[in-house]
Amino acid sequence: MKITYLTVLLSVLLISCNYKSNPVDNFDPALQESATPGLKMEITWDVDIKPVFQKNCIACHSKFSDFEYVKTNFDGIFKRIDSGTMPMSGKLSKTVITKLAAWRDGKFVQSASAPSVDPTPVPTAIPEPVFDAQNVIEQQCTGCHQTGMAGVPNIYGLPVDYLAAEMNHYKEGRRQDGVMFTMNRIVKDFTDEQIQVIAQALNETDKCTATVNVDTHSDDVKRGATLFKLKCASCHAGAGTFAFPWLKGQDRQYLVQTMLSFIADESPRPAQQMKAYLRGLKEQDIRNIAAFLNSQSECKK
Ligand code: HEC
Numbered sequence: 001m002k003i004t005y006l007t008v009l010l011s012v013l014l015i016s017c018n019y020k021s022n023p024v025d026n027f028d029p030a031l032q033e034s035a036t037p038g039l040k041m042e043i044t045w046d047v048d049i050k051p052v053f054q055k056n057c058i059a060c061h062s063k064f065s066d067f068e069y070v071k072t073n074f075d076g077i078f079k080r081i082d083s084g085t086m087p088m089s090g091k092l093s094k095t096v097i098t099k100l101a102a103w104r105d106g107k108f109v110q111s112a113s114a115p116s117v118d119p120t121p122v123p124t125a126i127p128e129p130v131f132d133a134q135n136v137i138e139q140q141c142t143g144c145h146q147t148g149m150a151g152v153p154n155i156y157g158l159p160v161d162y163l164a165a166e167m168n169h170y171k172e173g174r175r176q177d178g179v180m181f182t183m184n185r186i187v188k189d190f191t192d193e194q195i196q197v198i199a200q201a202l203n204e205t206d207k208c209t210a211t212v213n214v215d216t217h218s219d220d221v222k223r224g225a226t227l228f229k230l231k232c233a234s235c236h237a238g239a240g241t242f243a244f245p246w247l248k249g250q251d252r253q254y255l256v257q258t259m260l261s262f263i264a265d266e267s268p269r270p271a272q273q274m275k276a277y278l279r280g281l282k283e284q285d286i287r288n289i290a291a292f293l294n295s296q297s298e299c300k301k
């Protein structure tokens with residue numbers, strides 16, 4: 001019922017702009033039927049729905065590009081969208097939500113069935129896409145890594161070898177993302193070559209994403225600076241070489257979390273060398289160091 005109604009309404013909007021200003025209640029379906037016999041617009045996954053998920057969700061939920069998955073889990077997904085709790089960046093527009101509901105009510109059509117009434121021809125053969133690392137990063141990584149979200153590290157400009165090693169660790173399950181439980185899944189399908197290309201592209205992008213949220217002149221920061229110089233700078237002060245990720249400008253919560261897990265022997269990472277270098281430091285020291293690092297917003301230096 002709802003779908004037919006919306007279908008026809010959409011057709012009308014397309015066909016005549018005059019109808020745009022008409023109140024919906026005055027709309028006469030009979031008129032529409034005679035004006036364009038046989039015109040039928042379906043809401044389909046391919047044309048209408050998939051782009052919505054691609055644009056708003058797959059950076060964090062890669063499964064949402066899969067038709068079967070979305071169809072099967074639609075109720076839960078729709079609830080999050082309708083209530084406005086997803087995406088995190090703000091509620092989707094009413095038009096989009098209505099479209100999603102109409103797609104559900106139309107029983108989740110995947111592709112257009114009838115011959116297309118769209119005058120623009122649809123290309124039949126889509127050429128094999130080349131692996132475009134920048135595009136992959138844009139589509140799949142920036143949703144988290146460029147938002148300055150607490151707990152999410154800045155990954156831009158880190159050493160290529162470090163980035164590739166960590167991605168491989170996630171892929172092999174030797175490092176676990178216990179923050180958002182996403183990293184292991186997201187790198188799973190990349191080949192070794194693709195990981196290398198992504199690492200290279202990330203390394204070449206010089207971008208600071210961390211938000212400075214400490215008083216840069218506080219005693220905490222001063223203490224942290226002293227500790228860092230004494231115990232960490234020998235390895236971490238530079239722009240980063242193979243083994244040494246830079247830390248200045250890194251996200252504060254991520255640093256604290258990471259260091260505390262190293263100390264507690266609960267690090268979900270294979271390399272355990274950091275534990276030794278953090279020996280003797282108290283939680284307050286760790287927080288001071290992280291505050292100092294956060295105050296150094298330049299990143300990478
Ligand atoms: C910036 C990252 C991000 C984006 C973008 C995002 N989500 Fe989420 N989503 C999360 C995180 C993190 C959780 C787990 C925390 C929670 O449940 O609130 C989550 C949880 C969910 C859940 C419940 C758990 C699950 O996997 O079933 C649903 C459903 C969901 N999101 C739907 C969506 C939809 C639909 C969109 C797009 C319209 C979207 N999300 C966009 C990060 C994101």
Ligand code: HEC
Nearest residue numbers: 059060140141144152153155163166176177179180182183
């Ligand atoms: C849903 C959010 C989310 C998405 C999307 C995401 N990441 Fe992450 N990423 C995280 C979080 C959270 C961590 C930290 C987890 C941990 O402590 O291990 C992380 C950690 C990393 C690290 C380790 C950084 C370090 O300093 O050790 C790398 C490298 C990385 N991500 C690369 C990527 C790449 C490449 C993509 C896209 C293909 C991506 N991430 C997509 C949330 C995300």
Ligand code: HEC
Nearest residue numbers: 231232235243244245255258259271272273274277278289
């Ligand atoms: C002898 C060299 C060395 C010293 C000294 C050292 N580190 Fe490290 N650190 C490393 C190496 C190598 C890694 C990357 C491999 C790993 O994760 O174990 C690392 C990783 C880290 C990470 C994780 C970075 C990321 O992006 O996830 C943090 C945080 C860190 N160190 C903090 C410190 C702090 C704070 C100190 C001083 C108290 C310190 N380190 C001293 C060598 C060192």
